[in-house]
Amino acid sequence: MKISAVIPAxxxxxxxxxxxxxxxxxxxxxxxxxxxxxxxxxxxxxxxxVVPKKDVDQVDRELRSMISAKPVKVVAGGNSRQVSVHNGxxxxxxxxxxxxxxxxxxxxxxxxxxxxAVKACSEHDGVxxxxxxxDTIKKVMEDQILETLPRETIWRAQTPQVFSKLALQEALxxxxxxDIQGTDEASLLERIGYQVGFVExxxxxxxxxxxxxxxxxxxxxxxxxx
Ligand code: C5P
Numbered sequence: 001m002k003i004s005a006v007i008p009a010x011x012x013x014x015x016x017x018x019x020x021x022x023x024x025x026x027x028x029x030x031x032x033x034x035x036x037x038x039x040x041x042x043x044x045x046x047x048x049x050v051v052p053k054k055d056v057d058q059v060d061r062e063l064r065s066m067i068s069a070k071p072v073k074v075v076a077g078g079n080s081r082q083v084s085v086h087n088g089x090x091x092x093x094x095x096x097x098x099x100x101x102x103x104x105x106x107x108x109x110x111x112x113x114x115x116x117a118v119k120a121c122s123e124h125d126g127v128x129x130x131x132x133x134x135d136t137i138k139k140v141m142e143d144q145i146l147e148t149l150p151r152e153t154i155w156r157a158q159t160p161q162v163f164s165k166l167a168l169q170e171a172l173x174x175x176x177x178x179d180i181q182g183t184d185e186a187s188l189l190e191r192i193g194y195q196v197g198f199v200e201x202x203x204x205x206x207x208x209x210x211x212x213x214x215x216x217x218x219x220x221x222x223x224x225x226x
Contacts, residue, residue: 003118003162004096005038005047006088007031009059009104010077012052020208021104022055025221030208031059032066033107033221038100039069041111043118045096046071049104050088053077082181082188086172092165099168101185102159105208108220109160116199117162125194126163128186129201130155157184158201167194 009021009031022029031049038044047067051059053076060074075091077084085101092099098121102109113129120127133154139147161184163171171188175181182188186196204224208217 001098002045002093002096003043003098003100004092004165005044005100005102006085006092007034007038007047007049007102007104008077008081008084008088010050010052010084011081011105015209016211016214019052019055020214021051022059023214025107025217026225029062030107030217031104034102034104034109035063035067035072037109037111037114038102039067041114043115044070044100046073046093048073048075048088048091050075050077050084080181081183082172082175082185085185086176089165089168089172097165098162099165100160100162101168102161103207106159106205107208107217108202108204108206108224110202110205113201113205114160117160120197120199121162121164124197125167126161126186126189126196128161128184128196128198129158129205130198131158131201131203131205132156155198157186157198158205158207159184161185163189163196 013019021031038047056074056076063072073091075087117127117129133156136151137149137154138145175188189196204220
């Protein structure tokens with residue numbers, strides 16, 4: 001079964017103060033680190049990286065000089081993560097049957113996590129990597145708590161998220177037609193009745209969103225080098 005990885009990296013980094021996906025970690029752009037397990041994984045046939053329109057040519061040149069082991073395409077993203085993923089999906093090879101979406105800003109993904117999610121896909125329409133919540137999660141409005149959610153049922157969605165290509169295509173098209181913005185791709189499949197499973201992720205698979213997250217990223221990176 002052919003699998004394409006789609007790596008959305010077209011965020012503007014507003015909460016970070018710049019494009020962290022292109023910031024250097026140990027002398028290499030974060031995106032480079034994130035791509036390594038996808039380049040190494042024998043399960044992944046091609047990689048589509050989605051970047052801001054004005055960075056397409058530069059990132060394309062840089063990735064071509066770094067990666068020769070498998071096909072890599074660089075395409076322009078959109079105003080939301082959802083549009084960026086949709087653009088990436090549209091650029092995948094016709095023959096791919098599964099799409100593995102992974103945030104460019106989660107550089108500590110491993111081949112093992114990719115494999116675990118892909119393998120579980122045989123039993124579902126899609127599978128995401130998730131981590132059980134150690135915090136108690138509250139639903140709030142303004143400065144008041146509306147509800148405390150039962151912690152044992154709360155899992156935090158990460159990426160990779162792997163889907164049947166046709167199901168993801170349908171979910172993105174319907175969301176667009178109905179003007180719905182999901183914060184992850186799984187939610188778009190769930191809402192139209194697809195059955196999405198999950199496998200346990202890793203607490204090291206953090207998403208670098210804020211400047212403080214960069215501190216954690218450096219610490220994790222240095223520890224993993226030891
Ligand atoms: O917005 P969120 O935290 O879900 O961003 C996760 C990933 O989506 C990041 O790697 C970011 O670069 C990407 N993204 C994108 N296009 C956007 C917004 C975010 O590719 N318009």
